[in-house]
Amino acid sequence: MKNRLIQKHFYLFFLLAIIIVSCKQNHRPDVSNIAIDVKIERFDNDLLAGKGKNVAQTDASLQKKYGFFYDDYIHKMVGTPEYSNAEIINTLYNDPAYTDLMKEVQSIYPNLKLQEEGLTETFKYIKYYYPNIKVPRFISFVSGFSYPTPIGEGYLGIGLDTFLGKDSKFYRGIVESVPLYLSRRFTPDNIVPRVAETFAHEELFPEPDENRTLLSKMIFQGKILYFMDEVLPESVSDSTKIGYTSNQLGWVQNFESDIWAYFLENNSLYETDYQKIQVYLSDGPFTPGLGENRESAPKLGVWTGWQIVRKYMKEHPNVSLQQLMKDNDAQKILNESKYKPKRK
Template sequence: MIYNVKFGQSYLFFLLCGLLMFVSCKHDSKPDISNIHLDVKILRFDKELYAGKSKDINQTASILKKKYTNFYDDYIHRMVGNFEYTEQEVMETLYKDQAYTDLTYEVDSVFKTLGSVESELDLAFRYIRHYYPKAKIPNFISFVSGFAVQTPVGDNYMGIGLDMFLGDESKFYKAIVQSVPAYLSRRFSPEYIIPRVTETYAREELFPELDEDRTLISKMIHNGKILYFMDRILEESVPDSVKIGYTGNQVEWCKTFESDIWAFYLQNNLLFETDYQKIQVYLSEGPFTPGLGEKNESAPKLGIWTGWQIVRKYMTENKDVTLQQLMAEQDAQKILNGSKYKPK
């Protein structure tokens, strides 16, 4: 398979939060969305593409290109191929590759239908439409790319790479551990689809990060707002660990050492640091955060987790602030001060 292009994405995710954290994230009750109707559907490009294996390639390419337009072009030329190959060459390579056949078979066995995913997506995007009535709901398209990309966003579409949600015990993830480490692939399970899709939509379509947000605290707050937004649009049954991508032990570690984590930022003058080489370690994916914790037991991307707690505290302390006002607020210092965040 020709797997070249990687679309920008982030993996943020999962497990039960403690009572205090649970209460803090319930800024108010869920709004009434009974009058909002969307009927979200997912187009099964993965099934239609594979069905063309026994048909004329040119005819299949013509049908898929007409139906899927921009997604089809991105899939052929950016996800599984590149512009050095014709669409027919890319498709012929796919159809001849046993790995593509095997992977598609497993995807189909896990996702015979997507009815439950559609229902959960519909609910989440009804909440989004409640808070942002002008939000444009994309066309959702499922596909298989050989682990090239998980939730790409394109012109009027949002893709769902089903091969990256098969379940953490999938034999394929063990085979690609050198390119996709286990701390990432353990999150490739069906329960992560809705959190990942909504997170990517929030980051790419609603609240893109500003270029001027260069300090660690501004990046912490920005990421914290994204996670708080997810608090508000996802069902309360979705655990914090799924939203941010932690194990249960990592969630517990963060809660146990929350005051120590905060003291570390302060003692090392990190909050207003702008050197990306110095701060990216507190924002990036990894098995742990270097420099914190013993025996590499710390959680990764601790800056994002701390930003989430600051935003939650801010909304608890300022109950008159709406979700829209929070997401529009670009003054990270104002949110930090208003949160009165001083973990003990």
């Protein structure tokens, strides 16, 4: 009898575990039939392959293959209109720093299969929610740490030199222009979320001009992150989505109620002074005035907006992602979210 009881309890536990896993797996729509197969075109390799060859032919070949991207790369990313294409290409080929950087890029990215798989999954979800979007050409390149994910006419670029890994020797040499709190996120696992974030901001959801208050900007940024929740691979962590370290994520989770109380006590939600509200929206190593020993996380307004939007969607399970993203009534979203984080 005892063995049967144990077996019965084990069976029920096993069934419950299957149900929980199934619920998690079924949270997202089925996108298996959406015909998207992302391939990242290796402009970086094509440009390097022209070294030692006829520059005019290389220029013509790259112009034909990459069109608008090539023009932007030559005259905006690595050069200026004052110089000819040939002059700019020759300058790159004769620059030892460019050669060293390309060797590093090729060693870390002999292929981009993992990134292609992640972008394929992400853009299948985006296409599911927004069937009329046009998936851009994805083009990898190297420009000297200046452009992580530029977007242009028909393309979205991926600057591989800005995703070499946080301990890359190159980042230690450019700390004056790219501080360590930024370069620590220059990792391969940031490519897919940063591409999704750029596409969301630039192509799908440009910020409304009327967003002037801190609250409206918090909710807007929170909706972008919620959108990323819904379209990125589920393996992408919250810390990667928002760009936090694990310690910073732990800090905002532990002090969520204190952060919210700080905003309320200081009447910050309806502040419109750009300089004052940027403190809570822009990146940095920490947020001045909060936390001890500079341990606070940056972008506290963005984080809080994200939690408000998550709570709003939890309270309104019948609201679709498309309806959420179209709704620019920040006050309504706050009110109906019933957001009141409890002190831990």
